[in-house]
Amino acid sequence: MAARMKDIAKDLGVSLMTVSKALRNHSDISEETRNRVFKRAQKVGYQPNWIARSLVTRRTYMVGLIIPDLMHSFFAEVAKGVAKKLEPLGYQIVIFDSEENAEAEERQIDLLLARNLDGLIIASAQANGRTAVFQTLRNSKLPYVLIDRMPASMDAHYVGVKDDDIGVIATEHLIEQGCRRIAHIRGPAISTGTGRLRGYRRTLAKHGLKALAGYVVNGLHGDTTGYQAMRNLLGLTPPPDGVFCYNDPVAAGAIKAVLETGLRVPDDVAIIGAGNVHYSDLLRIPLSTVDQSSLAIGETAAEVLTQCIAAKTPPRAQHVLIAPSLVVRESSRRK
Amino acid sequence: MAARMKDIAKDLGVSLMTVSKALRNHSDISEETRNRVFKRAQKVGYQPNWIARSLVTRRTYMVGLIIPDLMHSFFAEVAKGVAKKLEPLGYQIVIFDSEENAEAEERQIDLLLARNLDGLIIASAQANGRTAVFQTLRNSKLPYVLIDRMPASMDAHYVGVKDDDIGVIATEHLIEQGCRRIAHIRGPAISTGTGRLRGYRRTLAKHGLKALAGYVVNGLHGDTTGYQAMRNLLGLTPPPDGVFCYNDPVAAGAIKAVLETGLRVPDDVAIIGAGNVHYSDLLRIPLSTVDQSSLAIGETAAEVLTQCIAAKTPPRAQHVLIAPSLVVRESSRRK
DNA sequence: CTGAAAGCGCTAACAG
DNA sequence: CTGTTAGCGCTTTCAG
Numbered sequence: 001m002a003a004r005m006k007d008i009a010k011d012l013g014v015s016l017m018t019v020s021k022a023l024r025n026h027s028d029i030s031e032e033t034r035n036r037v038f039k040r041a042q043k044v045g046y047q048p049n050w051i052a053r054s055l056v057t058r059r060t061y062m063v064g065l066i067i068p069d070l071m072h073s074f075f076a077e078v079a080k081g082v083a084k085k086l087e088p089l090g091y092q093i094v095i096f097d098s099e100e101n102a103e104a105e106e107r108q109i110d111l112l113l114a115r116n117l118d119g120l121i122i123a124s125a126q127a128n129g130r131t132a133v134f135q136t137l138r139n140s141k142l143p144y145v146l147i148d149r150m151p152a153s154m155d156a157h158y159v160g161v162k163d164d165d166i167g168v169i170a171t172e173h174l175i176e177q178g179c180r181r182i183a184h185i186r187g188p189a190i191s192t193g194t195g196r197l198r199g200y201r202r203t204l205a206k207h208g209l210k211a212l213a214g215y216v217v218n219g220l221h222g223d224t225t226g227y228q229a230m231r232n233l234l235g236l237t238p239p240p241d242g243v244f245c246y247n248d249p250v251a252a253g254a255i256k257a258v259l260e261t262g263l264r265v266p267d268d269v270a271i272i273g274a275g276n277v278h279y280s281d282l283l284r285i286p287l288s289t290v291d292q293s294s295l296a297i298g299e300t301a302a303e304v305l306t307q308c309i310a311a312k313t314p315p316r317a318q319h320v321l322i323a324p325s326l327v328v329r330e331s332s333r334r335k
Numbered sequence: 336m337a338a339r340m341k342d343i344a345k346d347l348g349v350s351l352m353t354v355s356k357a358l359r360n361h362s363d364i365s366e367e368t369r370n371r372v373f374k375r376a377q378k379v380g381y382q383p384n385w386i387a388r389s390l391v392t393r394r395t396y397m398v399g400l401i402i403p404d405l406m407h408s409f410f411a412e413v414a415k416g417v418a419k420k421l422e423p424l425g426y427q428i429v430i431f432d433s434e435e436n437a438e439a440e441e442r443q444i445d446l447l448l449a450r451n452l453d454g455l456i457i458a459s460a461q462a463n464g465r466t467a468v469f470q471t472l473r474n475s476k477l478p479y480v481l482i483d484r485m486p487a488s489m490d491a492h493y494v495g496v497k498d499d500d501i502g503v504i505a506t507e508h509l510i511e512q513g514c515r516r517i518a519h520i521r522g523p524a525i526s527t528g529t530g531r532l533r534g535y536r537r538t539l540a541k542h543g544l545k546a547l548a549g550y551v552v553n554g555l556h557g558d559t560t561g562y563q564a565m566r567n568l569l570g571l572t573p574p575p576d577g578v579f580c581y582n583d584p585v586a587a588g589a590i591k592a593v594l595e596t597g598l599r600v601p602d603d604v605a606i607i608g609a610g611n612v613h614y615s616d617l618l619r620i621p622l623s624t625v626d627q628s629s630l631a632i633g634e635t636a637a638e639v640l641t642q643c644i645a646a647k648t649p650p651r652a653q654h655v656l657i658a659p660s661l662v663v664r665e666s667s668r669r670k
Numbered sequence: 671c672t673g674a675a676a677g678c679g680c681t682a683a684c685a686g
Numbered sequence: 687c688t689g690t691t692a693g694c695g696c697t698t699t700c701a702g
Binding site for chain 2 (some may be wrong): 070093110279
């Protein structure tokens, strides 16, 4: 059985409170007693019991992190960013991978609420409009910040990237490289997917171009969907000469499909993704992409969350939008 | 403030204990009262307070997972496997990324011990021989299982892969493809690195081949180290015609270095990695690899852990070794 | 079948 | 500076 404060108190012939205060460096304990207590604690390998402490302080120093896919290195990097900021402050991170499953996410949020965590960071799998969970969250008074995806224009803290700008930057780049028949493998109907699509559309319009019939095709999140979507695009007449893909995994799948058909990237079809996942550089054709500072998203979300936790009264909803930036590699370089 | 049992009890005019038992489906509560309690609980959105419960039951239904790198998709997949088995049982997972830092790992283990988790799964960053932490763990009586790396031939539960066999399989394959000057970019001095090296050496010997001077070169874990190591190998005379790399990230870096030099993969240099990370198929040259069932490692570790948690008396140390299997792709296919 | 008493290990508030 | 009293929300034990 692990040593308790009670034991140390008895050993030293002082009260339990003295030990408690000494260990927490409370000011009203003499230098001497404090030393005796520390020494003894060290000796018996005393570790404060967090469960007991939490029960009375109502702080667990644990925060929950819910993400839709751990295997997607974008989210793994976000998680790193969160940890980097939170761990030095003494927080532990409880992680949950929803696998893009909205119900699983809701169940998990309920579970985490019962765990009395100090806060939650969520890259939500909820489709646009499904805001019931967030109402629950709101009512629970638990601080939480949404990242990457904004399930609705809600009054919640949010840290993400300017998704419209991702679409604009990628499309501008393809045009600048000489592409004229530019297609888009779009993402799901959540803020990231719709924002990028909007940027794409706006940019085409600005340059007097338009998306031909069938040029906007569904891709969802993964490389297999990118592969399929690209095959569809290649079946069109005329086929596109440039494709902006929702994210890097999708783009990787798309490249695979192009090469399989015997066409060349970027000469026949230029490809660009988004996310700058760490292996983009190593793909068959090094992938051009729009960087969205995954690490910074995690770090910023952690900062916003700690502010919320520290604040007595809930602060006004903050929206932090990080500016994306272009990373040109081989898959789109035509000049 | 969230509803407590006390509130439900008062509302219903029964005792707190009745509520407690009813909610946990204790047998000695009448059907009728149970229903009333459930209904009321539902109504007020009652969620049991896990902190309070844990304090008395000494069970937190949380397990810790310590891995050396979340960005390495091998470990992300292991984490998925762990979650897949543990979440249905009601466990939450507290994750920590040690970033291959042994001291950070030790600190974290101490922290997690104070948190009264139910168990720990660890892919340890401790170098061979540094077993102090594990002694601490042993003393704490907290169930734990080591995965992937075995810090020493300790009397601890362990789930991993037959590392020697990885070396054997990869090297046999290269020989079978006609390679005769086979180099190895080895991993760190931990069980995985030394095991794979041993398999490589043994297989060369078996075929009457030998590693030329400088043919075993250090690579550590990442793609940048693989790149550097490969550049060194290419500077040798004669250069190798086949390279077995510690893992897939290292192999990806190695391929990059080969191509940069103007040589061809696999014709000039055949390359094989290990781990079968999910993007292996999408690399510049699809990467041959030795699969080590990452998901299964996570799942099995979770199973062993739950057995330990359930057991009254600590069971004898189990060692589960999963057999690796060859996955041939373009980077090594010469016939 | 129901409930009263005691306590998990710790801290907040106040009294000495 | 030190200690006493009370209690966090729940469960275990045992008596009604």
